[in-house]
Amino acid sequence: MSAPENSDAPRHLTLAPEAQNQLFLEARTANAFTGEPVPEEQIRAVYELVKYAPTSMNQQPLRMVLVRSAHARERLVTHMTGRNQEKTAKAPLVAVVAADLDFHEELPRLVPFMERPQDIFAEAAPREASATFNTALQVGYFILGIRAAGLAAGPMVGFDHAAVSKEFFGDGRHRAVCVVNIGHPAPDAWTDRLPRLAYEEVVTTV
Template sequence: MSLVLDPAAQDLLFREARTANTFTDEPVTDEQVQAIYDLVKYGPTAFNQTPLRITLVRSSEARERLIPHMSGGNQAKTASAPLVAILSADNEFHEELPTLLPAMPQIKDLFFAERPAREGSAAFNAALQAAYFIVGIRAAGLAAGPMTGYDAEGVRKEFLDDDHTPLMVVNIGKPGEDAFRPRSPRLGFDEVVTTV
């Protein structure tokens, strides 16, 4: 094995990690979420843009507003998770680029003057950040239950605005009883990798 990361960390982040379907009632704190974000914000994106936005659903009132927008199979999971995060792409992320890239202020106007270009870049790079966020949740010793089974337009209208596109809803917490299904097969190296 030529990986630098020790086997226990590899298991925690990848080999033994699964999408959680049940959770204990142990709370997930704001400090834990901040530690996760402070770790994963360094994951690479194009031009170091950061279009991911995270809306934490904590209150019972907000949870009651979210559950009807989840597909039937995801409603109970979302109702019982200690914390739920709505991950979205900010289509106006380019407004922060002059601050993030002071040496290259022309990037904002050159690449992101048109809304369709911004939306495409926001969706792609926020999806990268969402993947880092899920790995960060695992690094914190928690489990993630990412879901795309929901009414995206309903979630956007209820929790976001026209400048934000929902990407996924993620249940977060300590895994509960029978939290994990058996791992589905994955393609092998020779099925994926081609050398030219």
């Protein structure tokens, strides 16, 4: 594994170099996994860690279905596109992640210091936009949690979102955001790392 472009980075971070490698520098999106199962207890431990991810107003719209049974796997694979079908069929565990578009109903207990916080999201369009954005934040932390557990993740958005939403949630209030394959990476799990933009291309100081 090649060294990071900024070799001075460890001097400016409090995260141990080993953790930097596990979570970022050596972590990759996995395309293939071993047959070793991923127990429920391990995913629960991941959630108990990443549930503290920051979201707007502590809204926590992420909802997840863990696909374990062969029947459910077949239902999901049907709606995946291209090579994602094979990847999803062979992964030890697959998580279907959705945004709860009615997350605002939970806000009174999530932000108890506010009076009727749910009223802020009374209009459907801004509520759905907020649900989708904050679910994406939570997914990012979920992937880091998977890596922290010594597992690899293969997040994908190549699928029929409307069909998967209906197949695995079906109530009209959940919108599928991504599918995440989870497991121990196989020896051939990785492709070459693609380039990243340099700091100077991304950051502007004003």
